[in-house]
Amino acid sequence: MRQPETIRQAIKALSKLPGIGQKTANRLVFYILSQHRELGQEISDTLLQACTSIHLCPECCNFTDTDLCPICTDAERNRNIICIVESASDVEAIEKTGVYHGLYHVLHGSISPLRNIGPNDIHLKELFNRLLQNPAISEIILANNVGTEGESTALYIARLLQPSGIKISQMAHGIPVGSNLEFADEVTLGQAISNRREIERPGS
Ligand SMILES: [Zn+2]
Structure with a gap:
């Protein structure tokens, strides 16, 4: 079964983090999508804010x-x-x-x-x-x-x-x-x- 492109992109991005391999990235993305979408939103909002305001x-x-x-x-x-x-x-x-x-x-x-x-x-x-x-x-x-x-x-x-x-x-x-x-x-x-x-x- 082919994974939706957005899921594949999210897994690919997360797996670039140190200590997070493909398997863990996979698990994290499905954890967020299945029942923790608010957490997913919170992570992306706070990281975006940190990336734009911190120098x-x-x-x-x-x-x-x-x-x-x-x-x-x-x-x-x-x-x-x-x-x-x-x-x-x-x-x-x-x-x-x-x-x-x-x-x-x-x-x-x-x-x-x-x-x-x-x-x-x-x-x-x-x-x-x-x-x-x-x-x-x-x-x-x-x-x-x-x-x-x-x-x-x-x-x-x-x-x-x-x-x-x-x-x-x-x-x-x-x-x-x-x-x-x-x-x-x-x-x-x-x-x-x-x-x-x-x-x-x-x-x-
Ligand atoms: Zn200083």
Whole structure:
């Protein structure tokens, strides 16, 4: 039996999401169509609204619906320190620990030669421009995810920043290898950021 084109298109679109294969997409579309059409409408309305109203903060590249994000405009934050993370959900995870009061920079990914993602494909240019324009920034915390890609991205940034004289520190151990920051519990993540260690400079 041939499926109606609209159903096939919905399944095809959903299956493009990470972690959702053809089978799950199929199940979700039929779940919504069979008895949860209001939910289907709600999902499409809210996603459409988010996609049209949310942009990247020109300072830190986090998602925001205001000109600058609330963290960048918060006068209470320590403006001399920037924590570099891979995703917006990492900002949320670190904020929940309550131990960090500096600013952030969201890369939206990590460098991955295997997946063909180079330094220009993540928001590094914005970070370096930001550092050039804000000489008061004295410390960078590298909070990339633990794992090959996250670590090589952190190393790449550390190497580029070394001549600048900015203190570069990295999250302390405690984050399980291969896991994303957003999945670490608040205590572990809080300790990791509090016990961050400075990255040693070659030759020093
Ligand atoms: Zn911001």
